[in-house]
Amino acid sequence: MKTPNVDDAIVKSIASDTNVPVEMVLRMYEETWAEYSDGARIVDYLPVLVARRVRDNLRHWGQEIH
Template identity: 65%
Template sequence: MAPPDFEHVVKTIAADTNTPTETVSKMYVDVWAEYSDGARILDYLTVLVAKRVRENLRGVRQDRH
């Protein structure tokens, strides 16, 4: 289950990183599933997932150069 502000977070990351929304959305869902599996406290999960997606996108961009 994705957080209620999922679309806003995905659109923000996509705009900030100049990445297609579909790509960011898939990455976000994948990381969310990984992080939320077994998690009992979800308060900061949105922040942690967004941070990981941004880091992953930076890594992809650096690999292209």
């Protein structure tokens, strides 16, 4: 079940930029969203912060593999 806050365009962009399957990016995005939104009173910037964290995690993960 997809989180209502997921922006498909952002997920697809991250997947394309990092060469990671959309399903994996979606799962990471949803998990990061849940972590960041837990107890958050202001959520205006969450899409930007979540996308940045997912991208950074995937970049670090990619560097560890190589």
